[in-house]
Amino acid sequence: MVVATRDRRDRLFETLPQHRAPIILVDNASTDGSPEAIGAAFPDIGVVRLDRNAGAAARNEGVRRATTPYVAFADDDSFWTEGSLARAAELFDAHPRLGLLTGQVLIGPSSRPDPISAAQAAAPLAAPRGAPGPSVLGFLSCAVVVRREAFLDAGGFEPRLFVYGEEALLAMDMTAAGWWLCYEPSLTVRHFPLPAGRDRSARDRIEARNRLLTALLRRPPTVVARNLASTVRQSPVAVWDVARALPWALRHRRRLPPAVEASLLRLEHPPPATPHLPG
Structure with missing residues (x-):
């Protein structure tokens, strides 16, 4: 443990x-x-x-x-x-x-x-x-x-x-x-998490940065672009954090196998639920 x-x-x-x-x-x-x-x-x-x-x-x-x-x-x-x-x-x-x-x-x-x-x-x-x-x-x-x-x-x-x-x-x-x-x-x-009281804005900034960095490290350009757009909306300052780390991210970029990327897309865009029709 x-x-x-x-x-x-x-x-x-x-x-x-x-x-x-x-x-x-x-x-x-x-x-x-x-x-x-x-x-x-x-x-x-x-x-x-x-x-x-x-x-x-x-x-x-x-x-x-x-x-x-x-x-x-x-x-x-x-x-x-x-x-x-x-x-x-x-x-x-x-x-x-x-x-x-x-x-x-x-x-x-x-x-x-x-x-x-x-x-x-x-x-x-x-x-x-x-x-x-x-x-x-x-x-x-x-x-x-x-x-x-x-x-x-x-x-x-x-x-x-x-x-x-x-x-x-x-x-x-x-x-x-x-x-x-x-x-x-x-x-x-x-x-047993502690009651709210931490700096939520700082956490949002780090989470947005990490999502965009993770996309840069492993995901195709279309996904990176979507993450960039959402990061700009959620935490513009996080974009600057990513920009500073961009040389490192590009050096370590490695695309995922197609099957893994397909699974991620399935999670991000799940198929619509099939309506239950009475018999």
Whole structure:
């Protein structure tokens, strides 16, 4: 289990005791004394202290240090329910091409289902023959288990994307490499996000930047153009962020296989629902 954190010491004291797997805690250069406090209170947890905030890519370091063939991710405000990780290991053992499993996410004390779980269950993608569940081309980082080999071969999370929407590029690259990415509702994550209060405009800017950068890195020009137009509408300043990163993005541009691009288009433009006619 890899848990990435930054300046969330109090939340870690709530969630870490809920985990039922060995933990590698990767600390993103916290300033609140998290590494020292967690190391003292939970001596069995391996604490990795980064000297800078690496964002989502902090998880890469945790996976590199893991010694198990499968690695689960959790955030400092989430944990997997009992039995979920054992079931995930069974599915990975049974399906050698399975690279990633994502599960159902329940939010807050009321266990409200996250809408992304329903979307994943109903995604209009053709699952490979023999796959353990519906195929997905996106996920929440706090709700996945990965095959360590597949994750590392795909390069893990791209450091340039930092946070917010970093999952999309990894999902594309793992799928392009031939790995199965599947949703399995019997795997359950409890998620306790903090109440609203963060800078929403900053998050919108980063999300818009990452969507456009991801399109530049992997998608055809028509899709890039659509993303550019939507970014201009949503967050014009994000366009300047992308412009500064453009030389890097073009150097690392690699088009997806046609089948993966077709699946992405199916998600973005799903076929209309067939009306139910009385018999």
